[in-house]
Amino acid sequence: MKIVIALDSFKGSCSAQLACQAVAEGFERVSSELDVTLLPISDGGEGLLESLEHSPVLSGVTPYTFNCTGPYGSKVDARLLVLEGKTAFIEMAQCCGLELVQAEHRQVEKASTYGLGEMVKHALDLGCTRIIIGIGGSATNDGGAGFAQALGAEFYDNDQQLIEFPINGENLINIAKINFDKFDPRVADVEFNVSCDVENPLLGKNGATYIYGSQKGADKAMLDKLELGMAHYAQLMTKITGKDFSLDAGSGAAGGLGAGLRWFVSAKLEKGIDLVLGLLGAESYIQQADLVIVGEGRLDSQSANGKAPVGVARMASHYGVPTIALCGGYSEDSRILYQHGITAMWSLCPGPVSLEQAMVNGERYLADTAENLLRTVLSSHSKQIKH
Ligand SMILES: Nc1ncnc2c1ncn2[C@@H]1O[C@H](COP(=O)(O)OP(=O)(O)OP(=O)(O)O)[C@@H](O)[C@H]1O
Numbered sequence: 001m002k003i004v005i006a007l008d009s010f011k012g013s014c015s016a017q018l019a020c021q022a023v024a025e026g027f028e029r030v031s032s033e034l035d036v037t038l039l040p041i042s043d044g045g046e047g048l049l050e051s052l053e054h055s056p057v058l059s060g061v062t063p064y065t066f067n068c069t070g071p072y073g074s075k076v077d078a079r080l081l082v083l084e085g086k087t088a089f090i091e092m093a094q095c096c097g098l099e100l101v102q103a104e105h106r107q108v109e110k111a112s113t114y115g116l117g118e119m120v121k122h123a124l125d126l127g128c129t130r131i132i133i134g135i136g137g138s139a140t141n142d143g144g145a146g147f148a149q150a151l152g153a154e155f156y157d158n159d160q161q162l163i164e165f166p167i168n169g170e171n172l173i174n175i176a177k178i179n180f181d182k183f184d185p186r187v188a189d190v191e192f193n194v195s196c197d198v199e200n201p202l203l204g205k206n207g208a209t210y211i212y213g214s215q216k217g218a219d220k221a222m223l224d225k226l227e228l229g230m231a232h233y234a235q236l237m238t239k240i241t242g243k244d245f246s247l248d249a250g251s252g253a254a255g256g257l258g259a260g261l262r263w264f265v266s267a268k269l270e271k272g273i274d275l276v277l278g279l280l281g282a283e284s285y286i287q288q289a290d291l292v293i294v295g296e297g298r299l300d301s302q303s304a305n306g307k308a309p310v311g312v313a314r315m316a317s318h319y320g321v322p323t324i325a326l327c328g329g330y331s332e333d334s335r336i337l338y339q340h341g342i343t344a345m346w347s348l349c350p351g352p353v354s355l356e357q358a359m360v361n362g363e364r365y366l367a368d369t370a371e372n373l374l375r376t377v378l379s380s381h382s383k384q385i386k387h
């Protein structure tokens with residue numbers, strides 16, 4: 001029996017790689033005759049590098065670590081991967097991620113994507129001609145202005161004063177002019193592909209600020225202020241470039257970085273999970289599988305919007321392969337996922353345990369649930385199972 005194990009991370013509990021390993025361990029308790037492929041997955045934002053590093057097809061990636069500017073200005077270590085000396089993979093959450101800052105210290109208006117620009121400069125220094133950036137899971141709402149500043153763009157306010165490093169969401173309302181004379185010229189010869197974890201537009205009620213600003217530390221008044229700044233910035237960038245991306249899908253990913261990357265480096269945006277599945281060569285494994293296992297911390301109706309488990313399930317259902325999802329919990333409205341390729345959903349909780357207990361024991365519970373799941377599947381096939 002061929003099984004593809006393609007779980008995303010269980011945020012706050014275990015990484016995608018550990019989740020996949022736990023499921024494989026549970027299966028091994030039941031049968032040693034399985035042909036199992038582990039494909040730790042991500043929705044293209046946070047976790048992108050981990051899924052690529054453990055990919056069975058991308059064996060030749062070289063990891064580099066650079067000390068760069070974190071979301072609030074202090075230094076953080078971030079990694080990038082280089083494939084065959086030419087293609088760099090960068091995960092913006094490593095330098096500008098929400099998880100780098102504890103919830104009580106988050107001030108989204110002060111956060112900047114400057115560190116991502118530094119990482120891109122490192123990739124250029126390494127001679128890369130294609131740069132793939134996974135965006136999402138960010139602490140920022142600066143529309144990519146910090147990213148452009150790190151690459152040499154100079155932002156001026158109404159008094160013709162240079163806006164200091166690192167430019168952030170709060171500064172957007174003050175930008176009157178941008179000077180690109182010192183912008184890194186190497187960028188023009190590089191192909192940028194961006195995998196977005198969500199498809200929100202830049203502006204409006206469904207845009208970057210109003211949908212993701214609160215989790216980054218903004219209250220209602222701050223959300224209104226940031227949206228005004230973003231709208232002003234979008235208007236200016238549209239005037240400069242002649243391109244209005246405000247309402248395009250993916251523009252609102254990572255606090256408007258999606259739009260910023262299109263404006264500043266002519267990036268091509270893609271739906272994260274599709275780009276990840278392509279990079280991992282997932283199709284060749286999935287189309288031959290008898291069963292696919294997916295999962296993430298929590299499944300709900302939102303999971304249908306570009307999240308990793310549903311992306312995998314859609315591909316599997318295209319080939320008539322059933323997909324079973326394992327999760328910490330699923331909401332009532334998650335039934336809609338049955339229409340998106342998910343055949344069944346299993347919660348890993350063994351009983352009424354606290355969320356904390358479920359998260360601390362995530363791997364153990366996953367292995368136990370996987371064991372139980374495979375016992376059920378094999379017994380319905382009248383297969384030999386270990387006792
Ligand atoms: N082991 C676990 N047991 C029970 N619930 C869990 C467990 N691990 C994670 N969760 C729940 O899932 C939530 C995280 O959800 P999930 O892993 O789907 O990430 P997310 O925030 O939706 O982001 P993304 O989809 O980008 O990964 C946690 O806040 C918690 O409520």
Ligand SMILES: O=C(O)[C@H](O)CO
Pocket residue numbers: 045135136137138139197198212252253254255
């Ligand atoms: O970073 C963010 O704002 C969210 O993950 C959506 O991209």
